[in-house]
Amino acid sequence: MDINSNAPAIARHTIMINASSEKIWQVLADINHWNVWYPNISESKLEGLLKPGSVFFWKSGGISITSTLQEVEPHHRISWTGKTRGTQAIHVWILEPHEKGVLVRTEESFEGWLVRMLRGMMQKTLDTSLESWLQHLKHQVEKSA
Helix, strand or coil, rough: CCCCCCCCCEEEEEEEEECCHHHHHHHHHCCCHHHHHHCEEEEEEEEEECCCCCCCEEEEEEEEEEEEEEEECCCCCCEEEECCEEEEEEEEEEEEEEECCEEEEEEEEECHHHHHHHHHHHHHHHHHHHCCCHHHHHHHHCCCC
């Protein structure tokens, strides 16, 4: 699954993390504990197993979101769709091993009536969120590596 490149707000960000794909996956795929290392998420709960079709509920920046896993390729890729009032999102994480560690790429698209109305603000929110999420993931993984 790819993000919607025609959505009103899209973001793509990367970071190099000095750890194995397995270690990064262990942190990233543990949805129930996102709030432990990423302060923007106050709660997250996966219903069932980490597999396509499973639903998780989470609160990010005070907003409640319902998401459905679309792809789960351990140590390589995870994606989901999510929705909240006036907004639908597609979020993709990709782990690419390199000589100096793992290049972690995250991409997300926002669409819906609210995004069209507040396009500039939603774009800024999306960029800031993804950059912060990557920085916190790097910190969490590298401190425990």
